[in-house]
Amino acid sequence: MADQIIPFVYMLGILLLVLPAFLQSNSKLKQFxxxxxxxxxxxxxxxxxxYFFN
Numbered sequence: 001m002a003d004q005i006i007p008f009v010y011m012l013g014i015l016l017l018v019l020p021a022f023l024q025s026n027s028k029l030k031q032f033x034x035x036x037x038x039x040x041x042x043x044x045x046x047x048x049x050x051y052f053f054n
Contacts, residue, residue, distance in 0.1 A: 009049075 022039075026032035
C-alpha cells in the first residue's frame with residue numbers, strides 16, 4: 001500500500017509546485033487547453049510505461 005501512496009504524493013507535490021506558474025503563463029483559454037492536453041498526454045505516457053514495467 002505504501003508503495004502506491006509515495007508516488008502519488010510525489011506527483012501531487014510536483015503538481016502543486018508547477019501549477020501556479022502554469023496557470024500564470026497560460027492566461028488565454030486556447031493556450032491553456034493546449035498546454036493542459038500536452039501535460040495530460042505526458043502523464044498518461046509515464047503511467048502507461050510504469051504500468052507495463054511493473
